[in-house]
Amino acid sequence: MVQTPAKPETETLLLELPRTLNLYVTPEQFTALAVCNRELQLERTAIGELIVNPPTGWQTGKRNSRISGELYLWWRNAGEPGEVFASSTGFTLPNGAIRSPDASWISPERWEVLTDEQKATFPQICPDFVVELRSQSDSLKLLKEKMQEYLENGARLGWLIDPQTRMVEVYRRGLDVEILSNPAELSGEEVLPGFVLNLGRVWG
Numbered sequence: 707m708v709q710t711p712a713k714p715e716t717e718t719l720l721l722e723l724p725r726t727l728n729l730y731v732t733p734e735q736f737t738a739l740a741v742c743n744r745e746l747q748l749e750r751t752a753i754g755e756l757i758v759n760p761p762t763g764w765q766t767g768k769r770n771s772r773i774s775g776e777l778y779l780w781w782r783n784a785g786e787p788g789e790v791f792a793s794s795t796g797f798t799l800p801n802g803a804i805r806s807p808d809a810s811w812i813s814p815e816r817w818e819v820l821t822d823e824q825k826a827t828f829p830q831i832c833p834d835f836v837v838e839l840r841s842q843s844d845s846l847k848l849l850k851e852k853m854q855e856y857l858e859n860g861a862r863l864g865w866l867i868d869p870q871t872r873m874v875e876v877y878r879r880g881l882d883v884e885i886l887s888n889p890a891e892l893s894g895e896e897v898l899p900g901f902v903l904n905l906g907r908v909w910g
Contacts, residue, residue: 730754733802736748737827737828748796749804773867777811788814789811789812789817797810805852805855808838808839832861835894836863838866840866840869857878863898869909873886874889876892
């Protein structure tokens with residue numbers, strides 16, 4: 707059984723943190739920070755930079771829940787292949803970064819070969835499928851770099867959804883990025899057979 711690290715005794719402090727700190731942490735330090743600050747969504751770049759993501763607004767939270775809900779329904783109706791994950795899940799990518807997609811899925815073939823140690827806390831794997839939903843505070847440039855990072859570390863399909871412009875960028879391994887303007891739906895293609903995301907539910 708995978709054990710979640712116990713939360714150490716801490717003193718409650720009120721901190722004001724910029725979105726990206728000029729602070730470098732090891733994977734072990736990152737895990738300790740995450741355990742002590744479960745209310746924060748933290749990420750770590752491949753070179754160890756600590757990223758503090760602010761809480762989402764209600765619109766982004768609503769859209770996130772709808773995307774995750776549609777992915778879950780596909781997973782359940784398809785016979786529960788592999789594993790689906792919500793936005794609070796962090797993954798340790800092969801390049802050392804620890805990233806948290808807004809929604810993600812890992813195939814059963816790849817998930818089941820991981821050891822308990824590899825699954826501990828932040829699984830040592832890049833999801834096959836990832837979604838990033840842009841909020842008003844997100845840098846589009848950084849999100850695009852993040853999507854490329856997923857592809858370079860093992861993702862097969864990714865969607866960068868921008869509700870502000872109703873644009874979607876589709877990332878596929880080995881192919882150029884496809885840019886869609888106000889699409890009605892998105893297909894999971896051969897990666898998630900039968901999965902179709904109705905974007906009318908996301909834009910609303």
